[in-house]
Amino acid sequence: MSGKTTIYDIAKKLNITAATVSRALNNNSKISEATRKLVMETAAQMNYKQNKLALALKSGKSNNIGVIVPRLDSNFFATVIRGIEEELYPHGFHVIICQTRDDKNLEIENIDALLNAQVDGILMSISNVSIEQNESFKRILKKNVPLIFFDRKANINGVSTVTINDFHGAYEATKHLINQGCKRIAHLSNNRLIEIFRDRYLGYKQAILDSGLEFDESIVIETISKVEEGRKITKILLNMDNPPDAIFSSSDFTALGAIQEIKAQGLKIPQDICVAGFANEPFTKFMELSITSVDQSPLEMGKMTAKVFLEQVRNNDTIKIEKKVILKPKLLIRKSSSKNSNE
Amino acid sequence: MSGKTTIYDIAKKLNITAATVSRALNNNSKISEATRKLVMETAAQMNYKQNKLALALKSGKSNNIGVIVPRLDSNFFATVIRGIEEELYPHGFHVIICQTRDDKNLEIENIDALLNAQVDGILMSISNVSIEQNESFKRILKKNVPLIFFDRKANINGVSTVTINDFHGAYEATKHLINQGCKRIAHLSNNRLIEIFRDRYLGYKQAILDSGLEFDESIVIETISKVEEGRKITKILLNMDNPPDAIFSSSDFTALGAIQEIKAQGLKIPQDICVAGFANEPFTKFMELSITSVDQSPLEMGKMTAKVFLEQVRNNDTIKIEKKVILKPKLLIRKSSSKNSNE
């Protein structure tokens, strides 16, 4: 009555045993067509629903996978998770989400909680501060729980990763600025202990060197991904004796801040200064002065991460495969850096 | 060794019984300080972790709650979920997320899957098409699983809801447009079988009637929340014999489309036409021509939804409380509708 029909209830009703019911329900081994049908019917009629929890305990597989991200309310992470969910759903996996808010302790707590909850895998983007905390990651691997990093990864043996080629994205964006005639390109960077930010920095640097321009470390500034920070830094840059004629930002938010400050100072974009960001946040496209940015295909990244996980689960008993998927970034050239119309 | 220490392992090691270990670990009934300490120590030393799955099966509580939304990659839903997660985390609940993609069958499947997974509650925003499918909702209630709607609700007896006052938000926004001197205000609506869109429409209508303006149903157009749709509809509106001098949109995306079309036709905003949207999507603030919108406090909504759930869980054995929380929307007046600077 209270929605709690078990296989015992239906076994009793039919004067058979629970094992038989279980078999009938699972189309498993040999079972008479008659009883199977009978079981199926009464199961439906009694409104029987399998208790996945019992199955999980028995099998050791919860059919839940944990996803850990710094935060949820960012278009990038939300879209990656969407991809993960859509890819995993048809396989019967549920997605449990956790946020670290870039807090190392929360990250550790979340990992432990997920392991205790017996998740079948953990897909994560590490937090800003977790670089040196390999302990928890090791614990995951020790338990034989598949671990896959996406976007922000740590370098750990035996762990598959799905990333974009941040170096290449940054290289392309910087090259594009150079092609626009810019000669002194500043870079708004971020914590370079995180690989993605280091790679963007390195790509930027390489593009400058490859083009025979002077590389000047003094116009590379490390900050955090906030509009106000972008404004603040840009103000400093513009007040230099030798101000930049372009800004390549590792974040769309700081790029927006840069644009605001540049305009506030009465300079023209892209005529006086070109600006390019990174991440292709929705607003970059919507602005009247649309912002050039590098798309990271978050949906594809999410789906790919899920696929790598599924593959790993499938090959569980055989050899452990360490897969490194690197997606190709897409440079989206928009008004904030288009001096001529032929681009 | 393989990270699978159970209470039996530690019991065996200490020559006591599993029950004692369990009691010691849970600080439960009377147990000698000596053995408790001993158990605690060897547990730590053997790296014991409680298997929540076993606990869940035993207790019937999974400590997971399901959250169902139309989609994840929308700032609004992502932020609500962030709020839910942050509020529930300290209480040991995990959040399982599901997307319906406004597909009725997916919605039903998700509900069933969550119930089978024995979630301790379901928090959801109904899909565009689920208005008449009360069956699944009933099934949730029948199983005594707390069900709470946020934002997009269905009207079902005994179900708590957390919403904003959409009527009021729309009323205020429309009033504001009227205060700007607009006399013929069009409305970009959406499926009005969904309460939030119906309420926004009604609030809009009431504001017009209260102000003694003429209400004209022919400039109320139902569409879907996409930029291109906003453009298309706006084109039609502007080509009318008697075009509107303001547009109040139930979505920021259609509002953006409207703005694009208005500009494309060479008209000035807000001088010729005022525009206001709804939802306070991030881009509305970032635009150079920032868009007036109604904030729905999604973070607060998420936290409140979680709180209502927690309350319901706490009072489980006593009376079932049906709670209707209605949050206050905040009108954010920006450039797209500010003719004078004193607003």
Add this chain to the structure above:
DNA sequence: CTGTTAGCGCTTTCAG
């Protein structure tokens, strides 16, 4: 083809 039995890991009476 079906019944019996045991066990996943934990908690919780009930005895002692």
Add this chain to the structure above:
DNA sequence: CTGAAAGCGCTAACAG
């Protein structure tokens, strides 16, 4: 204060 035993709901040998 601790041990013995049962059970949450399901599956999987092992017999028959």
